Amino acid sequence: MSTLVLLLFTGLGLGALYFLVAAGLSLIYGLMGVLNFAHGAFLTLGAFTGWEIARRTGSDNWGTFLLSLVIGAAAGAAFAAFTEFVLIRRLYQRHIEQVLVTVGLSLAAVALFDGIWGTDPVFIKGPAWFKDTTEILGARIPNDRFICIIAALLVLLALVFFLKKTRYGMIIRAGVENRSMVTALGIDVRKAFTLVFTIGGAAAGLGGVLASHYFGYVSPMLGGSLLIFAFIVTVIGGLGSLTGAAIAAVAVAVLQQFANFYLGGTGDFVVVLALALVLLFRPTGLLGRTS
Amino acid sequence: MSTAADNRATEARPILRVESLFASIAGQQVVEDVSFTVPATGITALLGRNGVGKTSTIKAIIGLIDRTGTVELDGERIEKEATFKIIRSGVGYVPEDREVFSKLTVAENLRLAERDAAPRRQLVEELFPDLLARAGQMAGTLSGGQQQMVSLARALLNTNKILLVDEPTKGLAPKIVGEVAETLAEAARTVPILLVEQNLQVVRQLAEGAVVLSGGRVVHTGRALDFLDDAGLIQRHLGVSTDPAAAGNPAMEPAGKPAMEPAGKPAAEPAEKGAAL
Amino acid sequence: MTTHTDTSSTDGTNIDGTNTRQPVADGGAARRSRKADAQPGPGTAPDGARPGPAGRRLAAWAAGGAGVLLLVLLPLLNISLPGVLPGPSYTPGSLQLLAMCMLMAAAALTYHLLLGVAGLLSFGHALYFGAGVYGLAIILQNFDIPLLPAMGLTLLIVIVLAHVVGSISLRVSGIPFAMVTLAFAQAGSVIVGRNPEGRTGGDEGLTLRTDNLPDFLVGVVNTRNLYWLALAVLVAVFVIVTWVQSSRAGHAAAAVRENELRVRVLGLQPYLVKLLIFVVSAVLVCVIGMVFLLLQSGAVPRAVSADFTVTLLVMVVLGGVGSRWGAVVGGVFYTILDQRLTTLANSEAVKSLPDVLRVPLSEPLFILGTLFVLVVLFLPGGLTGAAERLAQRRNRRGQRGGGGGTSTSREILEEAA
Numbered sequence: 001m002s003t004l005v006l007l008l009f010t011g012l013g014l015g016a017l018y019f020l021v022a023a024g025l026s027l028i029y030g031l032m033g034v035l036n037f038a039h040g041a042f043l044t045l046g047a048f049t050g051w052e053i054a055r056r057t058g059s060d061n062w063g064t065f066l067l068s069l070v071i072g073a074a075a076g077a078a079f080a081a082f083t084e085f086v087l088i089r090r091l092y093q094r095h096i097e098q099v100l101v102t103v104g105l106s107l108a109a110v111a112l113f114d115g116i117w118g119t120d121p122v123f124i125k126g127p128a129w130f131k132d133t134t135e136i137l138g139a140r141i142p143n144d145r146f147i148c149i150i151a152a153l154l155v156l157l158a159l160v161f162f163l164k165k166t167r168y169g170m171i172i173r174a175g176v177e178n179r180s181m182v183t184a185l186g187i188d189v190r191k192a193f194t195l196v197f198t199i200g201g202a203a204a205g206l207g208g209v210l211a212s213h214y215f216g217y218v219s220p221m222l223g224g225s226l227l228i229f230a231f232i233v234t235v236i237g238g239l240g241s242l243t244g245a246a247i248a249a250v251a252v253a254v255l256q257q258f259a260n261f262y263l264g265g266t267g268d269f270v271v272v273l274a275l276a277l278v279l280l281f282r283p284t285g286l287l288g289r290t291s
Numbered sequence: 292m293s294t295a296a297d298n299r300a301t302e303a304r305p306i307l308r309v310e311s312l313f314a315s316i317a318g319q320q321v322v323e324d325v326s327f328t329v330p331a332t333g334i335t336a337l338l339g340r341n342g343v344g345k346t347s348t349i350k351a352i353i354g355l356i357d358r359t360g361t362v363e364l365d366g367e368r369i370e371k372e373a374t375f376k377i378i379r380s381g382v383g384y385v386p387e388d389r390e391v392f393s394k395l396t397v398a399e400n401l402r403l404a405e406r407d408a409a410p411r412r413q414l415v416e417e418l419f420p421d422l423l424a425r426a427g428q429m430a431g432t433l434s435g436g437q438q439q440m441v442s443l444a445r446a447l448l449n450t451n452k453i454l455l456v457d458e459p460t461k462g463l464a465p466k467i468v469g470e471v472a473e474t475l476a477e478a479a480r481t482v483p484i485l486l487v488e489q490n491l492q493v494v495r496q497l498a499e500g501a502v503v504l505s506g507g508r509v510v511h512t513g514r515a516l517d518f519l520d521d522a523g524l525i526q527r528h529l530g531v532s533t534d535p536a537a538a539g540n541p542a543m544e545p546a547g548k549p550a551m552e553p554a555g556k557p558a559a560e561p562a563e564k565g566a567a568l
Numbered sequence: 569m570t571t572h573t574d575t576s577s578t579d580g581t582n583i584d585g586t587n588t589r590q591p592v593a594d595g596g597a598a599r600r601s602r603k604a605d606a607q608p609g610p611g612t613a614p615d616g617a618r619p620g621p622a623g624r625r626l627a628a629w630a631a632g633g634a635g636v637l638l639l640v641l642l643p644l645l646n647i648s649l650p651g652v653l654p655g656p657s658y659t660p661g662s663l664q665l666l667a668m669c670m671l672m673a674a675a676a677l678t679y680h681l682l683l684g685v686a687g688l689l690s691f692g693h694a695l696y697f698g699a700g701v702y703g704l705a706i707i708l709q710n711f712d713i714p715l716l717p718a719m720g721l722t723l724l725i726v727i728v729l730a731h732v733v734g735s736i737s738l739r740v741s742g743i744p745f746a747m748v749t750l751a752f753a754q755a756g757s758v759i760v761g762r763n764p765e766g767r768t769g770g771d772e773g774l775t776l777r778t779d780n781l782p783d784f785l786v787g788v789v790n791t792r793n794l795y796w797l798a799l800a801v802l803v804a805v806f807v808i809v810t811w812v813q814s815s816r817a818g819h820a821a822a823a824v825r826e827n828e829l830r831v832r833v834l835g836l837q838p839y840l841v842k843l844l845i846f847v848v849s850a851v852l853v854c855v856i857g858m859v860f861l862l863l864q865s866g867a868v869p870r871a872v873s874a875d876f877t878v879t880l881l882v883m884v885v886l887g888g889v890g891s892r893w894g895a896v897v898g899g900v901f902y903t904i905l906d907q908r909l910t911t912l913a914n915s916e917a918v919k920s921l922p923d924v925l926r927v928p929l930s931e932p933l934f935i936l937g938t939l940f941v942l943v944v945l946f947l948p949g950g951l952t953g954a955a956e957r958l959a960q961r962r963n964r965r966g967q968r969g970g971g972g973g974t975s976t977s978r979e980i981l982e983e984a985a
Contacts, residue, residue, distance in 0.1 A: 035743045090945060096689060096981040099743065100885055100944045103878055108937030115927035115934065170399055174392045180355055181390045185445065186378035186406045228754045228874070231747045239744065265762065272755040276736050279748060283739050318979065 005139035007257045013145035013214060015253030016152030020207030021230035022237065022245040023159060024080075024200020030176035030240020031196050033095045034088060038102040039204055039230070040223030041109035042080050046072035046205025047212040047222055048117055051124050060125045069151075069209050076205020077198045084197035089190065106224075113220035121217035130213060148210045155203055156246055163242065168195055176240045229256075232271060236278050238288025248286060304366070306331040306453050306483050307352070312360035312370075314344075314351035321347040322358070323507035329453065329500075334475065334484045336494045336515055339504035340530050345487045346387050348504065349455050353377045353384055365452050379406060383446030383482070387457040389438040393431025397422055397441055400430050404445035415444045418474060436467035443474055454484040460493055472496055491529075495519050503528045639799055642666070643792035652904060660791040664863070665907055667791070667798035671860050673899030674798075674805040676883040678853040680895035681809055683884055685818060686845040687825030687984040689742070691877050692749030695733070695756045696850035698872025699726045700857025702760060705774045705867040706767055714780050719858055723851065730850035734843050742984065750874060757872050773868040776861060785862055794863045801859050802896075805852055809892060812848055821845050825983045882940050888950030889977040897951055906932055949977045 021043060028036050050068035057064045083105060091097045126144065133140035163169035171192050175182045182189050204223075211226060212218045233252050237244030252271055260267035278285065305328035314322035322344045329335045337345050351358035354374040362370040369377050378384060391400055401415070401422070416423050419440045425433065430441055439459055446454055456475065460468040472493050475484060479497070488494050494501070494515060501518045503511035505528050511518060518524055647657040654661045675697060682688045703722035707713070713721075737748045763770030778786045784793050812818050824838040861867055870876060879902070887898025909932035912918060918929050928934050947954050953976075 029743065033743070035746060087941065087945070094978070094982065095743065096984050097944055097948070097978075099689070099746070100881070100981075101941055103881065104937045104940035104944060106937070107878065107882075108934045108941065111931040111933035111937060112928060115931045167402075170395065170403055174395055174399075174403055177392050177394055178390055180374075181386065181392070182403070183374040184353060184355060184378060184384045184386065184390075185404045186375050186449075187403070188373075188375045224874075228750060232751050235740075235744055235747050235751075268758040269755055272751050275748065275751050279736055279739050283744075317982070 001137060002139035003261070005137045006141055007261055008254060009136070009139070009141045009145050009149075011254030011257035012250060013148040013253075014257065015250040016148040017207050017211050017214060017226060018229055018233050018253055019152050019246050019249035020155060020203045020210070021226050022233040022249055023155065023242060024196070024203045025230055026234045026237065026240055026242060026245040027172065027176075027196045028200050029234065031172055031179065032088075032098075032193055034098045034102070035231075036083075036102050036197075036200070037099065037227070038080075038083055038105040038109065039200065040225075040227035041106050041113075042076040042083075042201045042204040042223070043208040043211065043226060044110070044113055044218075044220060044223035045079050046076040046208030047218045048113065048208075049075040049205070050209035051122060051212060051218045054124060054126075060127055062127050065126055065213075069206060072209035073202040073206040076208065077202035080197045080201020080204070081194060083201075084194050088197070089193070092190075110220050110224065117218075117220065119220060121219040123217045124212045126213045144213050148214055151206065151210055155206065156242075159199070159203075159242060162199075168192060172196060229253075229271065232275050234285075236275060236285055238285030241285070241287040244285060244287030304331060305329055306365055307485065308361070308363040309348075309352065310361040310363075312348065312351055312358060312362065314347055314356050314358040316347070316356050321356070321507065322351050325360075325504065325507070325509055327502040327509050327512055329483060329485050331483055332479075333499040334479045334486050334497045335500040335502060336498035337485055337487045337502050337504065338494065338518070338529065340528070341489075343504045344507045345504060346457055349384075349457050349485070349487060352455065353382060381450070381452035383449065383451040383454040385442050385446050385454065385456040385459060387461065387487070389435075389442040391430040391433070391438045391441045393429065395430055396427050397430055397433070398426040400441050401444055401448060404448050407449045410448045411450070412448065415448055418447065418477070419444050436463050436470070439463065439467070439471060440474075443471070443478075447478060451482050454478065454482055456484055457487045458489060459486075460488065460490050468493065491519060491525075636799070636803060639666075639670075640796070643795055651908070658792075660788050663791045663795040665904070667795040667863055668907075669900040669903045670798040670802040671856055671863065672879075672883065672903045673896040674802045675853055675856050676880055676887065676895040676899035677802075677805050677809050677892060678849045678856070679880040679884050680890075680892060681812065681845060681849040681852070683881070683984060684890040684892075684895070684980055685813055685825075686821040686842050687980060688842060688846065689746045689984045690737075690749040690846075691746045691874060691881075692733070692737070692751075692753030693849070693853060693880055694872050694874065694876035695749075695753040696726055696730060697853045697857040697860070697876060698753075698756055698760065699729060700854035701861045701867045701871040702768060702774070703854075704858045704861050705776060708780060709774065709777045710767075712780060715782060715785075718780070719855075722858060723854060726850060726854040727847065730847045731843070734846040734850070738839055738842050738846065750877075753872070753874060753877065757869070757874065760869050760872050768869075769867070771869060773866055776865045776867075778865075781862075794859075797859055798863060801856060805856070806892065806896070808848075808852065812845070813892075817841055817844050825980070882936065886940065886943055886950050888952035890980045891950075891952045891977075894950050894952040901951065902936070906936065909935055953977055 021039060024042075025036055025039050028034055028039075050072035053068040053071050054060065054064055057067070083102070087101045087105065088098050091101060130142070130144040130147065132143050134143055134146070135141075163173055168191075171182060171187055171189065172195070175189050175192055179189060182192075207226070208218075208223065211222060215222070229252065230249075233248045234245055236252060237246070237248030252274065255274060256267035256271050258267075259270035263270065282288075307329040309328070310326045312322055312325045313320065325344070325348055337348065339345050347356060350356045352362055354370075354372065354377055358370065360370060361368065364377070364380060364382065367380065369380065372380075392403070395403070401412075421437060422440055422444060425437070430438060433441065443456075443459065446456075459471050459475065463471065468490065475486070476497055478484065486494075486498060488498075498515035501511070501513060501515040502509055503518060503524075510528055511524060642657045643663055645657055648655070649657075653665060656662065657666075679690075679693055682690050682693065700722060703725055704718055707718045707721055708715075711718070733749070733752045737745055737752065740748060760768045761770060762768075768774065784790055785797070813822075820838075820841045821844075824841055857871065860871070883898035883902045884895050885898070886902060887896065888894030913930040913932060918926055920926075921929065943950060949956065
């Protein structure tokens with residue numbers, strides 16, 4: 001039982017990270033049709049920025065941690081806004097070329113991170129509480145899992161509130177469904193593009209700081225490895241669906257943890273298998289559009 | 292009524308002028324050298340067979356598809372503007388197939404369309420009391436007629452220089468067709484309308500002028516009745532043969548006569564889709 | 569929209585092929601598939617009424633033949649290209665680099681088959697390359713069988729693998745297809761990284777076991793044999809890709825790319841056509857992977873990584889999407905630039921620079937990635953597209969509009985979406 005609970009919470013923590021990456025990916029794809037390969041780079045930049053904050057403020061207290069979350073998210077958001085404004089916007093409606101640009105950007109960014117911070121992982125320390133455990137149903141669960149889960153839940157709630165209750169949220173929901181009709185109502189949908197990139201970048205940057213505490217280190221490859229699972233999550237959840245991304249993130253991560261433990265480290269393999277099954281029986285994903 | 296309208300139409304400067312408009316979708320030419328004007332009052336019908344480029348012409352005017360040529364709205368050149376700017380300069384667009392946002396509520400659909408400082412909510416509530424009652428309902432769950440009301444309401448909320456209305460009665464029950472036609476007639480008192488319509492009875496009821504497209508080009512412009520009363524023209528440009536009885540006396544059309552519907556409409560549908568691809 | 573290059577607009581094979589055997593190709597599809605097929609194909613029989621293009625075609629093949637002959641003789645000559653080759657052309661270092669260029673050009677050609685011909689943006693091509701590299705390495709490591717049967721066995725595995733992955737991935741298209749192929753390739757990459765039972769060597773990779781290899785393929789002294797092998801592979805892949813492209817399946821694939829609906833209406837199976845191209849491309853890149861193993865004397869995890877697929881994509885886009893020569897040029901250009909930039913990164917000149925310049929310049933991938941972004945933004949037809957435009961500008965006599973390569977590449981990319 002305690003193993004089960006531990007696996008579940010570890011899976012939920014990982015799912016939280018997947019969600020933070022996949023939320024932005026899914027919204028960006030849903031609204032703009034762009035598969036953003038640079039999303040992993042937003043995350044890595046957030047993680048390194050958070051690490052720099054922790055290193056410079058010299059301590060592992062809560063203030064530093066919260067500051068690193070804010071600055072990490074801001075760094076991801078700024079990088080993402082720059083990407084949309086300078087690179088993506090020039091290729092309006094050219095979806096494949098937009099993908100190519102993000103591929104190139106991701107190559108260049110990861111190489112630059114290599115150059116600045118080195119290829120080896122740098123280790124990070126959070127508040128001491130993170131490494132303590134809390135006992136739930138007999139399982140001793142590392143506290144950093146809870147931080148990830150709570151942060152992802154807050155992001156999910158904030159996104160839902162934003163999408164449901166604000167005018168820009170309404171524009172984004174409408175744009176995911178029918179972008180050209182939004183412009184045909186006299187709305188400049190490009191502002192919404194910059195906005196979803198910025199929001200997605202902020203979520204990824206936040207995810208980067210959290211991931212660095214979850215894994216205990218930062219490396220230039222951090223974003224890339226999470227990105228691939230985030231891709232799988234967005235396809236399984238249904239491209240463009242935030243709820244789908246949340247459900248799929250949890251499902252994929254928990255499945256992965258259980259398979260790793262009970263099926264001899266085959267977690268990644270099982271996840272790809274799940275993807276294949278979803279595609280065979282429901283090509284649009286769990287909550288995807290049918291078009 | 293028609294003479295008075297005609298006089299007004301010929302005197303005033305056209306609200307919309309389209310000259311040598313070309314448009315293409317994915318490299319395929321769908322509008323070829325189209326020129327016409329829309330007078331500043333009343334309803335002008337844009338007619339032609341299925342797949343001839345009526346919808347594409349409308350979309351090209353507001354820049355939803357790539358286009359070249361001249362488009363002048365109230366004397367201002369708009370053919371290089373982005374769609375949202377054209378709409379903001381005073382165009383109400385009611386697309387083919389309504390295109391309501393199905394996962395947004397009726398109220399959200401309407402709120403999204405508000406662009407004036409003081410949108411005419413009251414007018415819309417009076418015109419479509421049904422929508423008020425269904426404000427919280429997802430637009431995707433409405434009937435076709437109700438969706439058409441949402442689509443019309445979105446355009447009527449703002450003060451426009453022109454309305455572009457694309458096949459508003461398509462696929463609707465006869466009773467709803469009448470309601471839509473009434474709404475359009477009501478709207479036309481204050482704003483000129485360019486109307487794409489397959490139902491020739493509705494055209495006869497509403498339109499004062501007519502522009503007829505064939506093969507992507509304009510083949511006829513003039514008073515709507517002049518065209519509708521000429522069975523030969525209709526046969527040639529719309530491919531519709533009018534009822535022999537009605538052809539003898541074209542001014543008299545029994546209500547609800549299906550003969551005026553373009554022949555083989557459902558069969559022609561894929562052709563339009565094909566052309567649009 | 570329908571600007572033709574001289575060779576393409578009078579390409580007898582394609583006109584014949586598309587019109588007599590391929591009812592699909594009567595519309596814009598035919599025009600554009602001819603454009604995409606701008607290089608001369610083998611066995612062409614121009615109808616004789618146009619001697620000019622026929623002569624040019626002959627000249628192109630003659631030039632190609634002469635080029636291949638020169639490359640064949642290169643290991644026997646003493647040619648120095650300072651700045652490009654590390655030493656004279658007969659030295660193993662230079663031959664190794666050139667062989668690598670040719671293998672990468674060939675791999676880029678197989679990617680061209682996916683993206684440029686069938687409009688499939690795959691992010692999982694490395695899976696089949698890696699399967700060739702690791703499959704052969706593992707078989708040679710664990711079984712005492714000669715090289716050719718081992719290669720055959722590897723090929724068999726890849727044929728099955730490509731069918732399975734292809735038939736699942738092709739259930740979606742466009743961007744989702746890209747994601748799904750990436751996920752499958754990632755599974756392969758993960759397996760290699762996990763090092764099951766010590767078979768793949770994990771991060772370290774595998775060293776090629778040479779016990780059952782023929783002697784002439786082993787050792788630095790025999791680099792030129794491997795060079796010739798690589799050249800043969802490149803020529804063979806080029807001919808096969810040309811043949812596939814001008815075959816019925818190639819035309820159908822191009823037509824599917826442009827208008828899947830129309831092809832379906834005409835009763836062809838777009839799914840099967842795409843699957844065929846997918847499998848052919850996988851098989852070819854698997855063969856290239858096997859030769860790559862022999863040339864490198866080892867398997868490294870990078871061969872099966874998403875990075876490798878991205879590298880192929882970058883080569884094809886740099887060279888010009890939709891053009892066979894583009895893929896070849898892109899592959900060679902990228903490989904040499906990568907090698908040169910690595911040398912530059914380790915040079916004293918760079919090391920003595922201030923950090924702001926030293927850090928970016930010491931990362932070849934930073935420069936290549938930036939270059940790639942710039943090409944996508946400002947040079948849509950890639951290197952061949954730019955060369956074509958330059959040539960057109962030079963001898964423009966008002967007979968055509970410029971930028972043929974550019975618009976073709978852009979169209980193909982849009983159709984992949």
